[in-house]
Amino acid sequence: MTxxxxxGLVLLMVLGFPVAFALAIASAIAVFVGGKYPQLVVFKEMFTGIDSFPLMAVPFFIFAAELMSGGALTQVLLRFAAQFVGHLRGGLGYANVGSSVLFAGISGSALADAAGPGAMMTKMMTKAGYDRPYAAALTANSAIIGPIIPPSISMIIYSLQDENVSVGALFIAGFVPGMLIAAALCAVNWWVSRQRGYRSTEARPSGKDMLLNTIKAIPVLLLVALIIIGIRFGVFTPTEASVVAVVYAFICGKWIYRTLHWSAIPAITSRSALLTASVLLVMAASQPFAWILTVEGVPQYLSELIISWELSPIMFLLAVNVLLLIFGIFMEPLPGIMILVPILAPIANALGIDPIQFAMVVVVNLTLGMITPPVGGLLFVTCVATKTSLSELNRELPIFLVAQLIVLLLLTFVPALSVWLPHSLGF
Known part of the structure; x- marks a missing residue:
């Protein structure tokens, strides 16, 4: 059956089936061929995959991000980020990264970042004299900060697969890796801007303008603090925090900034529903796939096999990095987490690896797959949003991928980068 x-999964994906359909159909075929279980078990497991209270946070965080975008609050974040660095050499590149860091604290989605503020920043950079393929590549790479800095949809899904970590702990742990990625991208932008002569044409804003932009951005920035502080001090659970985020985003857009109109609500709700449906469909389809692997004893067999190799924790993490980088080329992060974490997390735990560190390595690794040619889904979204060809975008990627891999190695060899902050806060 395995x-x-x-x-079946490989053939269906080669034929171009969407990941969710490939997972579900492959599971149904395997159950039929195996003949041990009724076909009804596939539907039962699909329902089980989305029958989870913490999973309710996903549609609400998506809705909150759409309300922020629909209320034109992304422009507020862009102005806030650009005012500090826009006048420097390569300044708009830094602003691109900075806006992704800020928007990550709202959306939790790389695709939303690339299609929203990322597309706007690419247009601004192109007008300022940056090569469009470079601006698009920077946008794609900075967008992956979205699933790292909380709130993160990927981390919510991960916590459902590994009982040794909580959503709150993963949210806190994502800050340092997210900022490391941002710093690495800024270093690349500094180097490329010097080599290609990307000079800023914008004058440095006056102190008065900077103060006004900062004051205007405070309500948006408070959303991130509200979520993290509320979860840390037990005011609400991560799921309840997602509802608070929706209410807060609506209040900001409708009454504080007055840019969110009633006529926009149906379209915002529709986009949120479609994106939520796509996420939950992948979740549902991944569950019977993972169930078949479990009942066939694949996780147990692999665990015993790898433990028999007597690998050190570092060697195991390096092996996991290679596996996930290859796996991430062909598979989106969410099904990757659903399928691989139940197999790999118990092995990491048996080897004494901190579950929070392992979670960060897995999430960052699979997220990198979104910008890895030839299949990376984020690349296609960025190409459409920025009107750049895939071949042009791919030519700009190598230096960014090297920077991302350096960050991944740091997370692998230095556990404190992942665990210090959540452990300090009591997780």
Whole structure:
């Protein structure tokens, strides 16, 4: 049954089936060929995959991000980020990264970042004299900060697969890795801007303008603090925090900034529903796939096999990095987490690896797959949003990928980068 499952998934993906459909159909074929269980078990497991209270946070965080975008609050964040660095050499590149860091604290989605503020920043950079493919590549790379800095949809899904970590702990742990990625991208932008002569044409804003932009951005920035502080001090759970985020985003857009109109609500709700449906469909389809692997004893077999190799924790993490980087080329992060974490997390725990560190390595690794040619889904979204060809975008990627891999190695060899902050706050 396992062989049928794997071969079926590969063939369906080669034929161009969407990931969710490929997972569900491969599972159904495997159950039919195996003949041990009724077909009804596939539907039962699909329902089980989305029958979770913490999973309710996903649609609300998506809705909050759409309300922020629909209320034109992304422009407020862009002006706030650009005012500090826009006048420097390569300044708009830094602003691109900075806006992704700020928007990550609202959306939790790389695709939303690339299609929203990322597309706007690419247009601004192109007008200022930056090469469009470079601006698009920077946008794609900075967008992956979205699933790292809280709130993060990927981390919510991860916590459902590994009982040793909580959503709150992962949210806190994501700050340092997210900022490391941002710093690495800024270093790349500094180097490329010097080599290509990307000079700023914008004058440094006056102190008065900077103060006004900062004051205007405070309500938006407070959303991130509200979520993290509320979870840390037990005011609400992560799921309840997502509802608070929706209410807060609506209040900001409708009454504080007065840019969110009633006529926009149906379209915002529709986009949120479609994106939520796509996420939950992947979640549902991943569950029977993972269930078949479990009942066939694949996780147990792999655990015993890897433990018998007597790898050190570092060697195991390096092996996991290679596996996930390859896996991430062909698979989106969410099904990757659903399928691989139940297999790999118990092995990491048996080797004494801190579960928070391992979670960060897995999430960052699979997120990198979104910008890895030839299949990276974020690349296609960025190409459409920025009107750049895939071949042009791919030519600009190598230096960014090197920077991202350096960050990944740091997270692998220096556990404190992942665990110090959540452990300091009591997680």
């Amino acid at each position: 062989l049928t499952l794997i071969v």
